[in-house]
Amino acid sequence: MARRRWWELPPAVRGAVEERTGPVRCAEPVATGAVSELVAVLHTATGAHFCKGIRSSNPLAWMHRNEARLNPYLPGVAPRLRWVVERGGWLLLGFERVAGRHPDLAPGSADLARVAGVLSGLASAPAPAVDVRPAAVRWAGWVDPEVVDGDTLAHTDVTARNFLVHAAGVAVVDWSAPCRGAAWIDTALMVVRLVRAGHSPERAEAWTGSVSAWASAPAGALDAFAVARAGLLRERHRGSGAPHLGELADAAEAWMWHRLPL
CATH class of the missing domain: 3.90.1200.10 (Aminoglycoside phosphotransferase (APH), C-terminal lobe)
Known part of the structure; x- marks a missing residue:
């Protein structure tokens, strides 16, 4: 699935997000994720937000809606959902950002x-x-x-x-x-x-x-x-x-x- 950059989103969509985050100073693309059409860490004056998004018309958009619906009930190891924006044909979810690394699953790994x-x-x-x-x-x-x-x-x-x-x-x-x-x-x-x-x-x-x-x-x-x-x-x-x-x-x-x- 083709990925979009933050700056490629319609201005109205970016504006709706910035109403919740403040101005985005830097949007750091994230390579992982097989379903989302946009994945980025949005850096703002008040902190960083992990953002994942998909066009509302995408047949897989139900997965983002499902995650947003269930997030309040998830265990503490799941990052909290901060905001949901649906505007201009896009559905974007903003989570608290966890600065970490993916685990090594190889034999002998700590x-x-x-x-x-x-x-x-x-x-x-x-x-x-x-x-x-x-x-x-x-x-x-x-x-x-x-x-x-x-x-x-x-x-x-x-x-x-x-x-x-x-x-x-x-x-x-x-x-x-x-x-x-x-x-x-x-x-x-x-x-x-x-x-x-x-x-x-x-x-x-x-x-x-x-x-x-x-x-x-x-x-x-x-x-x-x-x-x-x-x-x-x-x-x-x-x-x-x-x-x-x-x-x-x-x-x-x-x-x-x-x-x-x-």
Whole structure:
């Protein structure tokens, strides 16, 4: 998706944002983010704002609306939403800026313990009492509903770029498509990410030992989810040909065969 620069937005859109932020002195582009059409850190006299935006007509704009709706109910590791601007055909969200770095998921990284800690905390918090898509609907046709059913808010996109390690801990960003489900879902999704990052499936699962929700997960549920994850990623890769999806599918299949050896 083509990215826009802050200065390429219509003047009325930029003006509506500056009514909330004050004059933008510098707009620093941010490279990460697959859905947004604009991602930037807006520097103003009163501080910095993380801004992500999309045209209101974009079929994926629902993800930004969903994130704005859910932000007040998210756990403390999620940056707070400061403002929403919809003007001139654009929808822009402004968050508190977290100055941090993405964690290193490679074997031996000191960040692995930090990631496990934040996932353990998220897994222990119940889903908010608002409408959140059930995991059974999210993975319908791939896994039986009872396998992923639960009352925990799962982030579901646990790529390293959605974690920010900073001086006070770890922030978790981009809550555009969470679901309500089993407490172990995000940890299982991270296992696949770790395998892709160079861990063996055995070592990736050993890492889960510090995540409390994993120990209580039924082995049969994890087996079924591993099969579903491998199948879904392989199908997505065949449909798009994206190299990163092929790597994730390979990792998911390695995890699946670890759990279900021939």
